[in-house]
Amino acid sequence: DVQMTQSPSSLSASVGDRVTITCRASQSISTWLAWYQQKPGKAPKLLIFKTSSLESGVPSRFSGSGSGTEFTLTISSLQPDDFAIYYCQQYKSYPYTFGQGTKLEIK
């Protein structure tokens, strides 16, 4: 199975900050990576697919990059609505696997 490891596990930041979350795969997954945002009590929401493609309706302050085994999700200027948990997911091979999540908290 492809293991996905996110860092950091939690992060405190302020509104307006630029934030980067890293996701590492245990083997190459090319660019078959998605990012999700989850708020308490809610289902996850797709933000980015294929490493860098923005889902429709997602603000352009979100961006993704990487390939192979290292990927990043960047939020260019944090907004109050962005405080949530973020998960990466590989879909290069079965079983699909998620990272453990990064909790983004208000400083």
Place this chain on the structure above:
Amino acid sequence: EEQLVESGGGLVQPGGSLRLSCAASGFIFSNYWMSWVRQVPGKGLEWVANIKDDGGEKYYVDPVEGRLTISRDNAKNSLYLQMNSLRAEDTAVYYCARDLNEYSGSDKDGFDIWGQGTMVTVSS
């Protein structure tokens, strides 16, 4: 509006069975692969299984293989997860999701539509 609504969760004893349902609306259900994803409260996401648009292919994560069975009824726009021989470690919120990763009909990937989730608790 494209929507998924899960039902069927509840409390079940270890070794027991449960069937989850996921009703789809607002899109052509029979065109899409579908997945189940679970989440232990307070923990991360775990992909459980998926099924091809015509039901002809199914994939599972190892811990559920042979105990949980994914199926669908395209005439009823419904996805199912039959859960047998349940264990305490199956306790989680179960989400159904539209799975675009194998879908050839667009350039999009990912799980783009999710239900609200249904809680399954396995306990005596």
